[in-house]
Structure formats: structure tokens, C-alpha cells
Amino acid sequence: MSKKLWYSLLAVLMITATVLSACAPATQPPAATEPPAAGDQVEVFSWWTGGGEAAGLDAMIVVFNAANPNIEFVNSAVAGGAGTNARAVLATRLQAGEPPDSWQGHAGQELIGTYVAGGQIEPLNDLYEAEGWLAVMPETLIPLISQDGNIYSVPVNIHRANVLWYNPGILEANNIAVPTTMDEWLAAMETLKAAGVQPLALGEQWTKMHLLETVLLGTLGPDAYNGLWDGSTDWGSAEVKAALDNYVKVLSYANTDSASLSWQDASQLVVNGDAAFNVMGDWAEGYFREIGKAPNVDYGWAPVPGSVGVFQFLSDSFVLAVGAPHPEAATAWLKIAGSKAGQEAFNPVKGSICARTDCDKSLFGEYLQSAMEDWSTDIVVGSLTHGVVANDSWKSEIDTALGAFIADGNVDAFQSALVAACQNSGPCE
Amino acid sequence: MFRDKDRYLSVLLISPSILAVLIFIYGFISWSVRVSLSKWKGLNPDYTWNALNNYIELFKDPRFHVDVRNTLIFTGVFVVGSIVVGFLLAVMLDQGLKGEGFFRSLFLFPMAISYIVTGVVWRWLMNPAEGTRTSGLNLLFSYLHLDFLQNAWHTTPYWGMAAIALAAVWQMSGYTMALYLAGLRSIPAELREAAQIDGANELEIYRHIILPLLSPVTLSALIILGHMSLKVFDLIIAIAGKQYPLDVPAIYMWQTTFDGHFYGRGAAIGILLLISVALLIIPYIRYTLKTEVQQ
Numbered sequence: 001m002s003k004k005l006w007y008s009l010l011a012v013l014m015i016t017a018t019v020l021s022a023c024a025p026a027t028q029p030p031a032a033t034e035p036p037a038a039g040d041q042v043e044v045f046s047w048w049t050g051g052g053e054a055a056g057l058d059a060m061i062v063v064f065n066a067a068n069p070n071i072e073f074v075n076s077a078v079a080g081g082a083g084t085n086a087r088a089v090l091a092t093r094l095q096a097g098e099p100p101d102s103w104q105g106h107a108g109q110e111l112i113g114t115y116v117a118g119g120q121i122e123p124l125n126d127l128y129e130a131e132g133w134l135a136v137m138p139e140t141l142i143p144l145i146s147q148d149g150n151i152y153s154v155p156v157n158i159h160r161a162n163v164l165w166y167n168p169g170i171l172e173a174n175n176i177a178v179p180t181t182m183d184e185w186l187a188a189m190e191t192l193k194a195a196g197v198q199p200l201a202l203g204e205q206w207t208k209m210h211l212l213e214t215v216l217l218g219t220l221g222p223d224a225y226n227g228l229w230d231g232s233t234d235w236g237s238a239e240v241k242a243a244l245d246n247y248v249k250v251l252s253y254a255n256t257d258s259a260s261l262s263w264q265d266a267s268q269l270v271v272n273g274d275a276a277f278n279v280m281g282d283w284a285e286g287y288f289r290e291i292g293k294a295p296n297v298d299y300g301w302a303p304v305p306g307s308v309g310v311f312q313f314l315s316d317s318f319v320l321a322v323g324a325p326h327p328e329a330a331t332a333w334l335k336i337a338g339s340k341a342g343q344e345a346f347n348p349v350k351g352s353i354c355a356r357t358d359c360d361k362s363l364f365g366e367y368l369q370s371a372m373e374d375w376s377t378d379i380v381v382g383s384l385t386h387g388v389v390a391n392d393s394w395k396s397e398i399d400t401a402l403g404a405f406i407a408d409g410n411v412d413a414f415q416s417a418l419v420a421a422c423q424n425s426g427p428c429e
Numbered sequence: 430m431f432r433d434k435d436r437y438l439s440v441l442l443i444s445p446s447i448l449a450v451l452i453f454i455y456g457f458i459s460w461s462v463r464v465s466l467s468k469w470k471g472l473n474p475d476y477t478w479n480a481l482n483n484y485i486e487l488f489k490d491p492r493f494h495v496d497v498r499n500t501l502i503f504t505g506v507f508v509v510g511s512i513v514v515g516f517l518l519a520v521m522l523d524q525g526l527k528g529e530g531f532f533r534s535l536f537l538f539p540m541a542i543s544y545i546v547t548g549v550v551w552r553w554l555m556n557p558a559e560g561t562r563t564s565g566l567n568l569l570f571s572y573l574h575l576d577f578l579q580n581a582w583h584t585t586p587y588w589g590m591a592a593i594a595l596a597a598v599w600q601m602s603g604y605t606m607a608l609y610l611a612g613l614r615s616i617p618a619e620l621r622e623a624a625q626i627d628g629a630n631e632l633e634i635y636r637h638i639i640l641p642l643l644s645p646v647t648l649s650a651l652i653i654l655g656h657m658s659l660k661v662f663d664l665i666i667a668i669a670g671k672q673y674p675l676d677v678p679a680i681y682m683w684q685t686t687f688d689g690h691f692y693g694r695g696a697a698i699g700i701l702l703l704i705s706v707a708l709l710i711i712p713y714i715r716y717t718l719k720t721e722v723q724q
Binding site: 084087088091094095114115117118120204205206255256257259260274392393395396397399400402403404406407 | 470471472473474491492495552555556557558559561562581583584586669670671672673674676684685687688689690691
């Protein structure tokens with residue numbers, strides 16, 4: 001009998017061991033092991049697992065390997081949910097004190113508000129000076145990716161948020177010139193509406209936030225717009241009220257089924273001739289090409305009215321972890337990410353432009369060439385929807401306020417909710 | 430002696446699963462309760478005591494009011510719809526028609542699909558586009574010259590949630606049909622015959638004999654469907670994404686925690702969800718345990 005008992009006990013122990021080991025992380029991060037004697041390695045974390053992004057990352061890894069033959073590149077990309085899954089995995093690893101050497105994030109407050117506040121990323125000012133990046137990146141960009149004079153990430157690519165896409169055929173048929181001011185735009189949409197044409201194509205809630213940030217910029221201008229995010233422009237002011245009134249007017253020209261359309265659905269309405277205008281970031285251009293549309297024939301582009309000469313940007317960038325297991329290899333990676341060769345490898349494949357202003361234009365298509373031109377001359381401001389100007393908490397409160405406004409249409413309540421959001425999670429007191 | 434050892438052994442053998450349940454269910458529930466009483470906002474844990482403030486804020490939060498309203502609309506349409514449709518299907522199948530097995534499987538099949546798949550299909554069916562872009566059910570209505578039935582479905586202000594519940598009714602009414610069919614089959618034929626001899630018509634038989642005898646089935650269906658509707662998440666995400674007018678507590682919890690880093694508030698929503706589900710489930714479990722013991 002006692003023998004049987006011992007067997008059972010053994011079985012219990014084994015089951016317990018299995019359960020416990022199942023609770024442990026399935027794979028130990030390579031960071032935990034000693035670097036191999038022959039060479040070093042660098043672990044880079046991202047959510048670039050498909051499409052042009054993954055292909056661009058692969059192209060940049062080739063450049064990295066050529067420059068650093070002794071460093072093994074460990075690509076720790078996590079798929080799913082446009083980065084939501086990856087950010088959750090990253091948060092878990094950071095809370096466990098096992099950071100990857102470097103990770104991807106939207107440049108600006110999305111990174112700074114989350115990871116600088118948590119003391120998890122290193123300032124990179126020395127690297128910027130040593131590599132001479134300050135001379136090749138727009139002057140107005142640097143404050144947007146810095147906090148208290150410290151630069152925290154290396155932008156690899158640049159997308160533009162304030163782009164007005166239009167259907168050239170529809171504008172021509174209705175004798176409308178491409179609008180450059182808010183008033184011209186509203187007048188143009190009124191004409192189109194009277195002619196029985198759908199003036200504006202709009203999609204689900206986040207595309208409405210995208211539209212909001214461009215209308216705020218177009219009405220307030222770059223200085224007051226920047227002031228919204230550092231506390232110097234009052235969210236409760238009359239000028240913000242005027243911008244919100246413009247937003248209400250713009251929304252009144254949108255399609256009624258916006259809540260059921262993705263951004264692709266909405267942008268497609270313009271190139272298919274179902275709507276005249278659409279405001280979307282310049283990744284839409286990659287989508288237009290993908291569905292076989294030609295620039296200046298099926299679609300034209302201009303800055304969102306009121307924001308001519310201003311480049312509202314967003315960017316994917318890489319950081320250096322505090323306590324990175326391989327700090328030197330990580331720095332070598334960041335050098336490639338910020339280099340001309342690295343960015344020229346990544347961006348033509350991804351369909352974005354370089355953060356540097358000295359990339360070879362002949363590598364890029366017609367639209368991107370015009371964006372590169374603007375990037376090197378325009379005033380640079382940051383995007384709200386895509387993480388540059390507001391931290392995650394603030395952005396999510398603005399999103400909630402916007403959702404309530406779309407549901408009930410009460411502008412005054414919207415404005416006071418925006419004031420409250422700035423007080424709760426932004427710089428306003 | 431032998432019995433003692435046996436008992437000792439059985440406790441030992443189930444101890445790993447008890448341990449796992451204690452840690453991974455009750456341990457994390459307690460942890461969530463603690464987080465919901467903290468000021469944690471941002472990536473780094475912050476357990477500063479905040480008493481019930483997260484809960485008080487939620488009760489004042491207009492978004493949470495929308496969540497509660499949407500949950501009530503969804504629950505109402507979904508539970509009533511599934512029970513009524515399921516019951517009618519069961520009654521029809523119970524008439525002893527030909528090919529009953531075929532129809533039974535047909536009505537039960539939607540249950541085999543995940544909510545995500547249902548959502549993707551219904552997203553297309555309930556396309557609210559107008560004019561030349563009309564598609565899905567609205568296009569079908571226009572072919573059938575039933576244009577007055579065309580509507581904005583889930584994008585209807587205020588009542589949009591009812592459209593989402595329609596998709597859920599489609600998915601789950603087969604399941605309630607199966608429950609009711611089993612219930613109907615267990616009612617002895619003598620009872621109906623006795624009622625017929627006493628002069629009752631069909632309607633009176635259902636009203637006074639069948640429905641009362643089926644009340645335990647209705648209770649089970651109510652509980653099962655009710656707790657599903659409190660937790661609904663994936664169906665809404667698949668049909669409408671994250672949009673304020675169709676917000677429910679589970680979506681708010683997810684967004685505020687992982688997009689906005691309001692961990693304290695997210696945990697509070699989670700605990701409120703847990704309590705609301707427990708209010709439904711615990712009396713039911715006690716009731717079934719009691720009846721099982723009696724049997």
C-alpha cells in the first residue's frame with residue numbers, strides 16, 4: 001500500500017511541476033543569457049510583422065548586418081492589433097525588469113508620456129550630436145520628440161497627417177479650385193452638396209479624431225495649435241470654440257454611414273468618384289497605388305485647408321532601454337536607424353519618407369517626392385491621433401469626449417470635456 | 430484505515446488544481462479589487478489608497494452611463510429575442526414534421542461559429558450605406574420593394590445596440606431552441622391528452638400546461654443568455670469597432686486600461702462586471718445544487 005502512496009505522491013509532484021512550469025514564460029528572453037564570446041547581439045522589439053513595414057524592417061536589418069557583422073540581430077516582432085498586443089507584451093516585460101535592447105514606438109508623447117515617465121528609456125542627445133543628426137533633421141521636429149531638452153527616440157520614417165485628398169475630376173466638373181483656407185473649403189463643399197455630390201468621405205471614430213486635429217491646426221495655425229499641447233493655448237478659449245465650430249460645419253458635409261467605414265473604405269470613396277474630399281494620413285497614397293489608381297489622375301493632394309506650409313507629422317521611432325542588456329549593440333542599431341543608408345532602405349519599401357532631409361529623392365514616387373520637399377521646408381507640428389503631441393491617457397480622454405460629441409452633437413459640452421481632459425492628463429492646471 | 434488513506438490521497442490529487450484555481454482565479458480577483466481601490470494610472474504600478482473613488486467617478490462618468498444603457502438594451506433584445514425565437518422554433522420542430530433532424534442542425538449551426546465570424550458577416554449585412562453604395566440587407570429590401578424597412582442598423586442613434594443584439598439572437602436562438610425542445614420532449618403526452626379531454630384548445634394547453642412545465646428551462650436560458658450579454662465584447666468589436674455610441678463596459682475597460690493606462694478605473698469596471706454577473710449566477714448555482722441534492 002505504501003508503495004502505491006509513494007507513486008501517487010510522485011505523480012502529484014510531477015503534475016505540480018508541470019503546472020508551475022506552464023506558468024513561467026515559455027521562452028526565456030535572450031537577454032538573460034551571457035552574450036556569446038564570438039560576437040554580440042541586439043534584441044529589437046516592434047509590431048512590424050507584415051506588409052511594407054516588415055519588408056522595410058528586413059531591408060534595414062540587411063544594412064545593419066553589413067555594417068555590424070559581429071552583432072546578431074534578434075527580431076522580436078509581436079503581431080496583432082496594430083501594436084496593441086505588442087505594447088501589452090512590452091509592458092509586461094518592462095514590469096518584470098526584462099527590457100528588450102530597443103523598441104519601436106510612435107515618436108513624441110506616446111513614448112515620452114509612457115516610458116520616460118516610467119524611467120525606462122535613455123536620452124539620446126550624445127548620439128544625435130555624434131552622428132550629426134541635428135543638422136539633417138528639421139529644427140522644429142526636435143522639440144516634439146524631446147522632454148526637458150532630452151531627445152528620447154530616433155525617428156526612422158515620417159508620415160504626414162494633414163493631407164486633403166481630392167478627386168480631380170469632380171473638382172473640375174464643378175469648377176472648384178483646390179481650397180487653401182477653411183472658408184474656401186466650406187464654400188467648395190457647399191457647392192458640391194448643392195450639385196448632389198458627396199462632399200466629404202469620413203470613416204470610423206479614429207478617423208474623426210484625425211479630422212479634428214487637422215481642423216484644429218487649420219483654424220488655429222501652427223503656434224496656437226502647438227500651444228494646445230504645452231498648455232499655452234487655453235482649450236476653453238474663443239479661438240478653440242471657433243475651431244470646433246468649423247469642425248461641426250465640416251462634419252455636416254460627411255457621409256451618413258461613416259461609423260461603418262474603415263479608413264480604407266472612406267478614402268476609396270474619393271478615388272472611386274463617390275466623394276470629393278477625404279482627410280487622411282499619407283499612408284492612403286500607398287493604398288491608392290495598391291488598388292491601381294494613378295496620382296494626379298484618380299487622386300490629387302494638398303495640405304488640409306488652413307495648414308499650407310505646415311507639416312503635421314507622425315513617425316515610427318526607436319529607443320534605447322534603461323538597463324539594456326547590450327547597450328553598445330543597441331547604440332549600433334540606433335545609428336543604422338538614423339543613418340541615410342538605413343532610412344533609404346526602409347522608407348521606399350514602407351511608403352513613407354525619411355526623417356532625414358538628405359535622402360535620395362529618385363528612390364521615391366511622385367507624391368512622396370512632394371512630401372519630402374515640404375518636410376525640408378515646412379513648419380513641423382505633431383499629430384494627436386498618432387501619438388506625437390499627447391500622452392496615451394490624455395488622448396484616450398479626448399477620444400471619449402469626441403465620442404460623446406459625435407453621439408449628442410453638443411459643442412459646448414465637448415469643449416468643456418476637452419478642458420477637463422487637459423486638466424486631468426495634460427499640462428493644464 | 431483504508432478509507433482515511435483514500436481520502437488523504439484524493440485531497441492530494443486534486444490539490445494542484447485547487448492551488449491553480451486559488452492563485453489564478455481568486456488571487457487575481459483579489460488583486461483586481463486592490464487595483465480598483467488604488468490611484469494606479471500610467472505604466473508603473475501605484476497602489477496608493479484611493480478608497481472607492483474609482484467607483485464613484487464611474488457612476489458619474491457619462492460614458493459609463495452610455496455603457497449601462499447599451500448593456501440594458503442589448504440584454505433586453507438579446508434575451509427576449511432568443512427565448513421567443515428559440516421557443517417558437519422548438520414548438521414547430523415538436524410538431525413531428527419530416528426532416529426534423531435536418532432543421533434541428535440547421536438552427537443549431539450558428540452557435541458553432543465564433544462571435545467574431547458572426548460579427549464580420551453581420552457587419553456586411555447591416556451596411557448602412559445609402560444611394561448607389563447600398564448593400565447587404567438594405568439592398569435586399571430595395572429589391573423586394575420593401576424600402577420602408579431600410580434603416581441605419583447599428584449606426585442608429587441611441588438604439589443602435591438593438592441591431593447588434595439581432596446578430597446575437599441569430600446566433601443563440603438555436604441554442605435556446607435545443608433547450609426548449611428537450612423540455613418539450615420531457616412533458617408526458619398524457620398531460621396533453623388529459624387537457625384535451627377536459628376540453629382545452631391548443632392555446633390553452635400551451636398557456637396552462639406546457640409553459641409552466643417549461644419554466645425551469647426558461648430560467649436556465651435566462652441565466653445563460655443574461656450573463657453572456659453582460660460580458661459581450663467580441664461581437665461589438667467585429668461589427669462596429671471601438672466607437673462611443675456602441676460602447677459597453679467590457680470595451681471601456683479594455684480601452685481605458687490598455688490604451689489610456691487608467692489601470693485603477695479599468696479594474697473598477699472589471700469588478701463591477703464581475704459583481705453583476707455574480708448576481709445572476711450565484712443564486713442559479715445555489716438553486717441547481719439544491720435541486721441536485723434533492724434528486
